[in-house]
Amino acid sequence: MGARRSAAGGSSAGGWAGGSAVTPPSSVAEPLARARRTVEEVEAVASGVLLPLAAGGVAAAVEVRRAARTAEELAQEVRGRARVLRAARAAAWRSRAAELYRLRLDALAHEVDVDAAALSALAAALRRHAAQVEVRAAALQDAAGSALALGAHVLGRGAELVRAGGPARAVSAAADEVAALAAAGERALREVVPIGAASSVAAVRDGSVR
Amino acid sequence: MTGEASAAPGGRGAGALLPGALDEVLGAGREAGGGLRVRGGAGGLVVEGTAMQDAARSLARTGEGLLVVTAATATAGAAGGPAAAVLDPAGAAGVQQATVVALARLARTATGCARLSALLTAAGLAYAHAEEVAARAGDGARDAVARAAGGAVGGLVRSPEVVVPGAAAVLAAVTAGGLVWVAVRGGGLVGEVGDDLVADLADGRLDVRERGLVADAVRDVPVRLEALAGADLAAAGASAAAGLSGAAAQHPLLLEALVGGLPVGLAAAVGVAGGPTARRAVRADLPGGDRLVWPPADVADLSAAVSVLATQDGALRPTRVRVRPAGPPAAVAPATGVADLLARAAPLAGGGALSPGGRGRSAAPVLVEGVVDAAGTRRWVLVLPPTQTTADPRSSATTNPADLGSDLRAVGHVPSAASRAAVRALEEAGARPGDPLLLVGYSQGGIVAAQLAADPHLRSVARVDAVLTAGAPSGGYDVPDDVAVLSLEHEEDWIHRLDGERSPATPGRTTVSRDLTDAGDLTGADLRRDGMSGHDLSRYTETAALVDASEDPSLVAWRERVAPYLDAEGTTATRQTFLAERVPAG
Numbered sequence: 199m200g201a202r203r204s205a206a207g208g209s210s211a212g213g214w215a216g217g218s219a220v221t222p223p224s225s226v227a228e229p230l231a232r233a234r235r236t237v238e239e240v241e242a243v244a245s246g247v248l249l250p251l252a253a254g255g256v257a258a259a260v261e262v263r264r265a266a267r268t269a270e271e272l273a274q275e276v277r278g279r280a281r282v283l284r285a286a287r288a289a290a291w292r293s294r295a296a297e298l299y300r301l302r303l304d305a306l307a308h309e310v311d312v313d314a315a316a317l318s319a320l321a322a323a324l325r326r327h328a329a330q331v332e333v334r335a336a337a338l339q340d341a342a343g344s345a346l347a348l349g350a351h352v353l354g355r356g357a358e359l360v361r362a363g364g365p366a367r368a369v370s371a372a373a374d375e376v377a378a379l380a381a382a383g384e385r386a387l388r389e390v391v392p393i394g395a396a397s398s399v400a401a402v403r404d405g406s407v408r
Numbered sequence: 409m410t411g412e413a414s415a416a417p418g419g420r421g422a423g424a425l426l427p428g429a430l431d432e433v434l435g436a437g438r439e440a441g442g443g444l445r446v447r448g449g450a451g452g453l454v455v456e457g458t459a460m461q462d463a464a465r466s467l468a469r470t471g472e473g474l475l476v477v478t479a480a481t482a483t484a485g486a487a488g489g490p491a492a493a494v495l496d497p498a499g500a501a502g503v504q505q506a507t508v509v510a511l512a513r514l515a516r517t518a519t520g521c522a523r524l525s526a527l528l529t530a531a532g533l534a535y536a537h538a539e540e541v542a543a544r545a546g547d548g549a550r551d552a553v554a555r556a557a558g559g560a561v562g563g564l565v566r567s568p569e570v571v572v573p574g575a576a577a578v579l580a581a582v583t584a585g586g587l588v589w590v591a592v593r594g595g596g597l598v599g600e601v602g603d604d605l606v607a608d609l610a611d612g613r614l615d616v617r618e619r620g621l622v623a624d625a626v627r628d629v630p631v632r633l634e635a636l637a638g639a640d641l642a643a644a645g646a647s648a649a650a651g652l653s654g655a656a657a658q659h660p661l662l663l664e665a666l667v668g669g670l671p672v673g674l675a676a677a678v679g680v681a682g683g684p685t686a687r688r689a690v691r692a693d694l695p696g697g698d699r700l701v702w703p704p705a706d707v708a709d710l711s712a713a714v715s716v717l718a719t720q721d722g723a724l725r726p727t728r729v730r731v732r733p734a735g736p737p738a739a740v741a742p743a744t745g746v747a748d749l750l751a752r753a754a755p756l757a758g759g760g761a762l763s764p765g766g767r768g769r770s771a772a773p774v775l776v777e778g779v780v781d782a783a784g785t786r787r788w789v790l791v792l793p794p795t796q797t798t799a800d801p802r803s804s805a806t807t808n809p810a811d812l813g814s815d816l817r818a819v820g821h822v823p824s825a826a827s828r829a830a831v832r833a834l835e836e837a838g839a840r841p842g843d844p845l846l847l848v849g850y851s852q853g854g855i856v857a858a859q860l861a862a863d864p865h866l867r868s869v870a871r872v873d874a875v876l877t878a879g880a881p882s883g884g885y886d887v888p889d890d891v892a893v894l895s896l897e898h899e900e901d902w903i904h905r906l907d908g909e910r911s912p913a914t915p916g917r918t919t920v921s922r923d924l925t926d927a928g929d930l931t932g933a934d935l936r937r938d939g940m941s942g943h944d945l946s947r948y949t950e951t952a953a954l955v956d957a958s959e960d961p962s963l964v965a966w967r968e969r970v971a972p973y974l975d976a977e978g979t980t981a982t983r984q985t986f987l988a989e990r991v992p993a994g
Contacts, residue, residue, distance in 0.1 A: 244472035252492035262503075267485030272477045272484070276514075279470045299531060302524050303463065309520060310470070310658065313513045317477075320485060320506040324545075327492060327499030334495040 229373030230356050236381050237349040244349075248342035255335030259328045266324035273317035280310040352376045423850055440616040440920070440960035443927045444951070448911065449894075449918030450493030455623045458696070458915065461532035464525045471521030478514040481507065515808050553929025696824040698722040707885050709906050712820030719801045719813030721825045726993040729825045729837060731832040734773065734985040742779055742975040743789070746894070746967065747952035749974075750878055750945075752777075756793035768806030769797025771987035776837040782978025787869060788845040789973055789981075790860075792830055792853030795943070807989040810852055818855040819881060819907045828862075834869055837984055845870040846973045849905060850945050854880020854895070861887045874970050878948040884909035889916045892969040896951050899923040900930055900942030918962040922951045 284307045332392045356376050359369045440446040444582025493500035694698045694716065704710035721727050743749045756773050775791035799806040801813030809825030813964055817824035839845065849857035854877030861872045861886040875887065878896040884907045887893050895911050897904045899921060911919040924930040929950075941947075955963050 228507060245715060251491070251494065255613055257493045258488040258492035258495070262488040262492055269484045272480055276474065276477060279473055282466055283463075286459075286466040296531070299460065299463070299524070302527075303467075304522055306467070306520055307518070309513075309517045310474070313474070313510070313517050315512040316506070316513045317481065320481065320503070320510045323499070323506040324484065324487065325505045327488065327503050329494055330496035330499045331488065331492045338495075355708035 201298060222350035229370055229377055230360070233352060233373055236377055237352050241349050242346050244342040244345040248338045252338035252342060254334045255331050255338065259335060262324050262328035262331060264330060266321045268315050269324055273314045273321060275398070276310055276314040280307045280314065283307040283310060302350035319388060330398040348379065350381055416756075428672040434723040436539075438960070440958045440963060442954035442957060444633060444954050444958055444960070444963075446958075446962050447458050447919045448913035449915065449965060451894075457532045458624070460528045464528035464532060467521045468524035471518045471525060473758035474521065476519035478518065481514060482509050485511070488562045504742045511740065521526045521805045528630035530844075544696065548902050563951055575831065584831050621833070624856035636710065642656060645839055646687075683872060694723040696722040696726050698757065699820075699822055702829075704973065705945050706884070708819060708821045710820075711816050711907075712822050715813070715817045715820045715822055717871045719817055719824070720806065720990065721809075721813065721817060721828075722822065725802065725804065727825055728993050729829045729832060729988055730991050731774070731829055731836055731986050731988045733972055734987050735870055737778070737837075737982040739778065739986040740981050740983045742777075742979050743973065745956040745976050746876065747849050747949050747956055749789070749846075749876055749970070750850065750896075750949050750952045752789070752791045752848060753794065753853055754949070756791065756796075757850060768797045768803065768808055768811065771989040772808050772826065772829065774833040774986045774988055775840075776833055776986065777981050777983045778837065779973050779979060780971055784928045785844075785972070787846065787873075787973050788834065789837050789846045789848060790830060790834055790857075791825070792847065794853050796848075804992060807991070809988050809990055813883045815852050815855070815906075817885075818859050818919070819850065821859070821884070823859075825988070825990045826852065826857075827859050827944060830856055830860060831866060831869055833986035833988065836986060841868055841870065843870045844873040844972070846970055847875045849876070849880060850948060851880055851943065853884050854904075855907075857886040857888060858882035858893070861891050862887070874966070874973075876951070876970075879904050881905060881907035881909070883907060883911035883919075886928060887916065888902075889914065892966055893917045894963075894966045896948055896955070896956070897921050897949065898942040898951065903940075903943045918966055920951065920955055922954070922962070 283303055287303045356373060359372045413789055443845065447551055461643070485503060488500065489504075553648070554722045557918060584790070657994075694700060696718050697747065699712050700716060701709040701712065716722055716724060719725070732849065743752065756775065769911055774793060775789075777789040777791070779787045779789060781787070793810045795812065796810040797806065798812060799807045801811050806813070809829050811826075814824035814826035818827065847857035847860060856873050857877055859882075860866050861875045866872060872888075872891050874894070875890040876894050879898065879901050881904050882893075882895060883904075893911075895904075895915060895918070897911075897919060900923075911917050913919070924942055924947060929947060956967070958964075
């Protein structure tokens, strides 16, 4: 995450300021600076929030899937225990007291079966949860990747214009276009961030989510 | 016995008085179709109590397991943490809801398992408790009978009508189940406590006061038994003079009542200051397997003590046994069921051509069948003879090991020429250690079968798998739990009561009772004419056929246990008859 961000930042610094001896004309300086700020913000969100969240989601999905398997195994174990209980009702029981206990064992075995069903329901809920987490983690990864690629593209385009020494108006227009693209990318990213993203951004930043 | 006494609740229909579950423990047993009543075995009450406790343990494990599952579920429900919740808040909420539902359910069920486990444990213990109550009542009742019967028995044993030539035979007959009297009479009284007690105990519904009432009711049993014993003894005194066996068959309580006070009576008769109050106790192992315990604690001790003086094969008259094949092994059809197995004892019964009844100088036949199943596994069926001669058991002229002496020794739990001959025949037939073995015996054959099943030495010859007895006083033998014993007993047959021990209603011991009078097979006139009618092998074979047809779980389980010994596709059998006779030792 940090490496990605450094790489992105390095790209903008090297491609835009340090990589070229050409100083942008003052008429384009302001749009380019705005575009650069926007790109930097996009990169910050992608690298600092979306990618960590996606990585955490992938790990969590693995954990949830494992829990789902465990829950299903528990359900199977509990079903086995119900079978054991039913087997414990000796067929030869004849006395009145024994008949009473046979009925109670029957009822209890039924309850244990229902317990097993509850565990299976939990397993299903966990599987659904894991699938959703996986989908959203993948979406975040895609969005973050796209944002970082877009940022690199925008900054590269601006650097090219400056390096080519194009007319100031053309450079300025291109810079506006680049800024618009970057802003659109940011909006798109924020739309990708699910409900709770605001707090999750804060959580990522303060380290409570890994 | 008077007509009034015959109609007393302790009569041969005593089992009918016992309701439900306690009937299993104390009475003649549960109904099993065809007029049969069954106690013990795989479908018995003790098994039921054991199964309850097994179920209780299973429930406890389930409850503990569910608690572990609960903890694991809580962990699973928290999976993903804030990261997953941020990305899929709705999904996280769904998981949380499902987790709460599962946790609440699991906790409730785990608690239910623990509660039911505790109740089932109590229920299993309650059945055991019911048996303990019966045992305590039996102990008290036994003392009461001894007090009431002691003097009367002393008089009877000394009376000229009873002390006849062959006194040992009379003693053996008198050793006829005083404890069973307690079981029958006492069972009727204790049974009044009822099945509801068991159910209430099982459910934990009895409070302290109610338990006290139950205890009071049980404490009253010996007092009431004492009164019953007095009435029965009066009837017994009148009947004994008319003929012991006939009276015994007419009044099943006769011999049992006599034996209740036998230790005191015997001591009085022989002028020995013995009995339960003897100051000097003797306990000794003697040569020849004899043992001497005085004063005797039970009928087995008494029979063992009498055996020392009154039989061969022991310390005073040691013998050897010679066993020879009567012919080569011959192919036979494997037995088809319980009745067919028991029918194999028919050629050995009643003296037969091989050994006429009453003649002591003869040999006893022993049948050994080798059964090979389709897989090539060999099993053995050993059919043991009933009493073949009533000759003087002390005389060296009595060479037939199936004599009254072997009866007495078997009831006394000491080895005899008959038991040694059976083992020798099995060895001669080719049995090897570990070979599965089914023992079949009618009357004396049944006692010896139980004796062999309980004898650890036989395991060096074969592995006893199952035992079938008919009309045999074999209840006192402590047969290992892994041996399936099926005992057939007719209510009118007093022979099977001779050891004074009731077959325990354990998982390994299944006892089938049949009332021939109820079935219309016998009348009071029949019994008066012939006191041995209830002991007839052909009637036991009919009873065995009813066992074959019964769906009682204990009987079904026993039949399944012996199925490998019976006729099946690819199974073959060979039979060899051996003749056994005593020869002087040395």
